[in-house]
Amino acid sequence: MSGTRNTQVFDLSTSNLRELNSRLQNEGPDAAWEIQNPVGRHALAVGLTQPISVTIDGHAGYYAAGMNQRANVVITGNAGQGVGENMMSGSVHVKGNASSSAGATAHGGLLVIDGDAGARCGISIKGADIVVRGSVGHMSAFMAQSGNLVVCGDAGDALGDSLYETRIFVRGNVKGLGADCEEKEMTPEDLAILTSLLSKAGVTDISPSEFRLFGSARKLYHFRVDNASAY
Amino acid sequence: MTENHHDVTKTFPRYSATFDEFTISQIQRAAATGIYDIRGGGTKRKLPHFDDLLFLGASMSRYPLEGYRERCGTDVVLGTRFAKKPIHLKTPVTIAGMSFGALSAQAKEALGRGASAVGTSTTTGDGGMTPEERGHSSTLVYQYLPSRYGMNPDDLRKADAIEIVVGQGAKPGGGGMLLGQKISARVAKMRDLPEGIDQRSACRHPDWTGPDDLEIKIEELREITNWEKPIYVKVGASRPYYDISLAVKSGADVVVLDGMQGGTAATQEVFIEHVGLPILAAIRPAVQALQDLGMHRKVQLIVSGGIRTGADVAKALALGADAVAIGTAALIALGDQNPDLAAEYAKLGAKPGTYDDWQDGRDPAGITTQDPELAKRLDPILGGRRIANYLSVMTMEAQTIARACGKSHLHNLEPEDLVALTMEAAAMTQLPLAGTNWYPGKAGF
Amino acid sequence: MCGIVGLFIKNPALQPELGRLTSLMLKTMTERGPDSAGFAVYGSPASGQRKMTVRGITDENIGEFEAGFLKTAGGTADAAKHKDHVVLTYASELEPAIRAFVNSFGHGVHFAASGESIELYKGVGLPEDVVARFELEKMQGTHAIGHTRMATESAVTTAGAHPFSTGPDQCLVHNGSLSNHNTLRRRLINEGLTFETENDSEVAAGYLSWRLAQGDKLDQALESSIGELDGFYTFVVGTREGFAVLRDPVACKPAVMAETDDYVAFASEYRAFADLPGIENAKVFEPEPQRVYHWEHAA
Numbered sequence A: 001m002s003g004t005r006n007t008q009v010f011d012l013s014t015s016n017l018r019e020l021n022s023r024l025q026n027e028g029p030d031a032a033w034e035i036q037n038p039v040g041r042h043a044l045a046v047g048l049t050q051p052i053s054v055t056i057d058g059h060a061g062y063y064a065a066g067m068n069q070r071a072n073v074v075i076t077g078n079a080g081q082g083v084g085e086n087m088m089s090g091s092v093h094v095k096g097n098a099s100s101s102a103g104a105t106a107h108g109g110l111l112v113i114d115g116d117a118g119a120r121c122g123i124s125i126k127g128a129d130i131v132v133r134g135s136v137g138h139m140s141a142f143m144a145q146s147g148n149l150v151v152c153g154d155a156g157d158a159l160g161d162s163l164y165e166t167r168i169f170v171r172g173n174v175k176g177l178g179a180d181c182e183e184k185e186m187t188p189e190d191l192a193i194l195t196s197l198l199s200k201a202g203v204t205d206i207s208p209s210e211f212r213l214f215g216s217a218r219k220l221y222h223f224r225v226d227n228a229s230a231y
Numbered sequence B: 001m002t003e004n005h006h007d008v009t010k011t012f013p014r015y016s017a018t019f020d021e022f023t024i025s026q027i028q029r030a031a032a033t034g035i036y037d038i039r040g041g042g043t044k045r046k047l048p049h050f051d052d053l054l055f056l057g058a059s060m061s062r063y064p065l066e067g068y069r070e071r072c073g074t075d076v077v078l079g080t081r082f083a084k085k086p087i088h089l090k091t092p093v094t095i096a097g098m099s100f101g102a103l104s105a106q107a108k109e110a111l112g113r114g115a116s117a118v119g120t121s122t123t124t125g126d127g128g129m130t131p132e133e134r135g136h137s138s139t140l141v142y143q144y145l146p147s148r149y150g151m152n153p154d155d156l157r158k159a160d161a162i163e164i165v166v167g168q169g170a171k172p173g174g175g176g177m178l179l180g181q182k183i184s185a186r187v188a189k190m191r192d193l194p195e196g197i198d199q200r201s202a203c204r205h206p207d208w209t210g211p212d213d214l215e216i217k218i219e220e221l222r223e224i225t226n227w228e229k230p231i232y233v234k235v236g237a238s239r240p241y242y243d244i245s246l247a248v249k250s251g252a253d254v255v256v257l258d259g260m261q262g263g264t265a266a267t268q269e270v271f272i273e274h275v276g277l278p279i280l281a282a283i284r285p286a287v288q289a290l291q292d293l294g295m296h297r298k299v300q301l302i303v304s305g306g307i308r309t310g311a312d313v314a315k316a317l318a319l320g321a322d323a324v325a326i327g328t329a330a331l332i333a334l335g336d337q338n339p340d341l342a343a344e345y346a347k348l349g350a351k352p353g354t355y356d357d358w359q360d361g362r363d364p365a366g367i368t369t370q371d372p373e374l375a376k377r378l379d380p381i382l383g384g385r386r387i388a389n390y391l392s393v394m395t396m397e398a399q400t401i402a403r404a405c406g407k408s409h410l411h412n413l414e415p416e417d418l419v420a421l422t423m424e425a426a427a428m429t430q431l432p433l434a435g436t437n438w439y440p441g442k443a444g445f
Numbered sequence C: 001m002c003g004i005v006g007l008f009i010k011n012p013a014l015q016p017e018l019g020r021l022t023s024l025m026l027k028t029m030t031e032r033g034p035d036s037a038g039f040a041v042y043g044s045p046a047s048g049q050r051k052m053t054v055r056g057i058t059d060e061n062i063g064e065f066e067a068g069f070l071k072t073a074g075g076t077a078d079a080a081k082h083k084d085h086v087v088l089t090y091a092s093e094l095e096p097a098i099r100a101f102v103n104s105f106g107h108g109v110h111f112a113a114s115g116e117s118i119e120l121y122k123g124v125g126l127p128e129d130v131v132a133r134f135e136l137e138k139m140q141g142t143h144a145i146g147h148t149r150m151a152t153e154s155a156v157t158t159a160g161a162h163p164f165s166t167g168p169d170q171c172l173v174h175n176g177s178l179s180n181h182n183t184l185r186r187r188l189i190n191e192g193l194t195f196e197t198e199n200d201s202e203v204a205a206g207y208l209s210w211r212l213a214q215g216d217k218l219d220q221a222l223e224s225s226i227g228e229l230d231g232f233y234t235f236v237v238g239t240r241e242g243f244a245v246l247r248d249p250v251a252c253k254p255a256v257m258a259e260t261d262d263y264v265a266f267a268s269e270y271r272a273f274a275d276l277p278g279i280e281n282a283k284v285f286e287p288e289p290q291r292v293y294h295w296e297h298a299a
Helices: A017-025 A188-200 A225-230 B005-009 B021-033 B105-117 B131-136 B153-158 B185-191 B211-224 B240-249 B269-274 B279-292 B310-318 B328-334 B339-347 B380-404 B423-429 C012-028 C062-073 C092-105 C127-133 C181-190 C200-213 C218-228
Strands: A007-011 A032-036 A053-057 A072-075 A091-094 A110-113 A126-132 A146-151 A167-170 A181-184 A212-216 B053-055 B076-078 B087-089 B093-095 B140-144 B161-165 B231-236 B254-258 B300-304 B323-326 B418-420 C002-009 C036-042 C049-055 C078-082 C085-091 C110-115 C118-124 C143-149 C171-178 C231-238 C242-247 C256-259 C263-267 C283-285 C293-296
Touching: A017 B211, A126 A188, A146 A188, A167 A188, B053 B310, B076 B300, B093 B105, B093 B380, B105 B131, B105 B328, B105 B380, B131 B380, B140 B153, B153 B211, B161 B211, B211 B231, B211 B240, B231 B240, B240 B254, B240 B279, B254 B279, B279 B300, B279 B423, B310 B323, B310 B380, B323 B328, B328 B380, B418 B423, C002 C012, C002 C171, C002 C231, C002 C242, C012 C036, C012 C127, C012 C143, C012 C263, C036 C127, C049 C092, C049 C118, C062 C078, C062 C085, C062 C092, C085 C092, C092 C110, C110 C118, C118 C127, C143 C171, C143 C231, C143 C242, C171 C200, C181 C200, C200 C218, C200 C231, C218 C231, C218 C242, C218 C293, C242 C263
Parallel strands: A007 A032, A032 A053, A053 A072, A072 A091, A091 A110, A110 A126, A126 A146, A146 A167, B093 B323, B140 B161, B161 B231, B231 B254, B254 B300, B300 B323
Antiparallel strands: A167 A212, A181 A212, B053 B418, B076 B087, C002 C143, C002 C263, C036 C118, C036 C143, C049 C085, C049 C110, C078 C085, C171 C231, C231 C242, C242 C293, C256 C263, C256 C283
């Protein structure tokens, strides 16, 4: 944790967003920052490129840690729409709830949400891993392409609609599956991925054996008249 | 009664205007396959277009500039509203967004070479930025699309401007498609998709919907790129007055308005032919929106969709646009529809001038393909030269017209330099019908 | 396309704070809707009396308007002016006569809302200016709903600002865009409703009022709207007793709620809650699509 490093403090009640992002974006590796008084401001800690650690002490608005590369960002409160959107690498950890489209289109990195995530969690992800300790809203993993979504709670309606190759692990109830999403048998390889992700996310009180796996039925991969009712 | 009375009374066989040959083939095709026709290109039907407008040259009341001798400026600056680094172009004719995937890498490179040679910009597409394209484009606009295929913050920072695509003229309200034939290993990797599947692009952005949320998205993009890059917002022409107003309210530096003649790599034929407005009908309400907000010429307007000649360029600018973008025309300049390829088009069931199976990946011109053998047919250096030639001709044609109207810069062309040839064009543009001072809806003679 | 806020007070001790808290929430939503703003505040009803908010009052028309109103209402009536709005108070049985007087008065004067407890203010301009103009922070009551507007397909006018009130003590605010409001407006006009604007949100308000007039409870009216209203929407609806929230099946437009023992709050974005007391311990959640959320005070 950042305790061993000299943590710098940035107070958003006295300085502006442009200054914050500009300093974080131009920071060298291994720096540690604590951002105070975020009060739900948008675009906090976006476009980071260095392996620094940033703690947003409170609630963040839209697109917190958007397009993150290599940085480790912790949000102690709730995060607004599109937290960690298009993340490439690094990690984002939301200790509260996340709003809709969490981790949208993320290509890499790890997004951990301790609370619940809203609708469309992991929409169109392209390689990222997302672990949600609570539940996710409807249309989660919509059109998700690759990577993994782990849901320790329940999943809303239309889970994995129009899914490509993302794996979806759900421990609780699934309200309904979207078009072309089906339950799959968990292979040892899948189980190893799940175990590793739970461990990386610090989830130690839940056994991987409690999860079910969902994936693409691959019936919509080609336009065919027989699939017309699915559109 | 004569012997051959049957010949006299028999009516000549007559085709139906409603069920014409094309319609019949469409119905028969639908019945046979059970899936709608997916094709590339833009609308093929006759639409009101720039041909329905004419310039009033100078004579007694206005004085012309001497052709070739007296200066007529063509440069344009885009993104002057908020961006720290606006784009300076030598000609207002730019290359529209077309993806690597839809086009071969060679075609993308050729577009970059040609555009750079004449000092204008080219644009990426749904699928990301290739090193070839970045390397050969002096000014490159990076498209930010609903699917975010190949979307990478490093490329975002490498771009000279960012174009947030809300919609496209060929299919406002719809997402694009790339059929399996064109999802090669390289395309698949760039898009994080399995090879060879039919890929559907999203029609809405995954993390915002509507202008209130777009405003926040624009703030994020600016924060990530140090407020340097102009942010364009591209819409398909459907409700231009409201859409342009909202793009401006959301914080756009530049708005791009694409008419229904604009092409696509692949979408439903029914979409191409039946959704959206021709560009001629869309420019006036868009300019009106900018004027009502006090933003005309402050937020620049780029129009596209069926731009073919310097006359089209001059007309679009006179109606109030700051620049234009070309797509289909650029592909034709590269060699698409080339009559020399008639035999190869015939094998595909087409003829030069009719070829629209851009979704199919078997383009004999090597442009809309990912087949390495076909793609090799296009020499990017030669192709770049053809694009540069074509862009230069369009620019000179626009200058010729502007000088004849007495303008020392293209951006001084104005609606009063134009008249409409048809009632339809007059009504859509509110330009007077040729020879009158009247347009439909206006009192007068 | 807009920002919405709503605050429903459970603990009566917080009622004097309603206006102050609502104005803080509303100002936070300025960027979502810089064109215009409006709010409805529900105060405690006086028995046998009704209130009507009227807008479009000017220095030129106020004299004639007040005289006409007092003549129509007689005895105990009162007219309190708040900038270009005036709140009329009169005996309940005079409602039809007062409404007829307001509707026929002309001179740019428009009915805004009426009922036992609703007062409704709206205007063009930045939300902070609109809020300051009407001194929202001084207002008290049981619940309030506010809106900041970024106009989409209709004009930036006071008439086009939200909330819309189309029935007694009812109001509606909306973020989103309805795709079938023109057809629905024509149908409701056939049912006898009248509309002041081309705004899609007014149609939604009218639809709910029509259902309520047909005997639906508020939650039933909202349930039936799911099948009738097409497009993307988040609605917050106010009634004399409480308020309700509904999102469309796709639920693209943002919505977040916070509940404590003292209040229920709604906003388009979390940051609108920043100044609410005890927010750090509130239950915060996003309303699910197609589900009617409904809070009421005991009548």
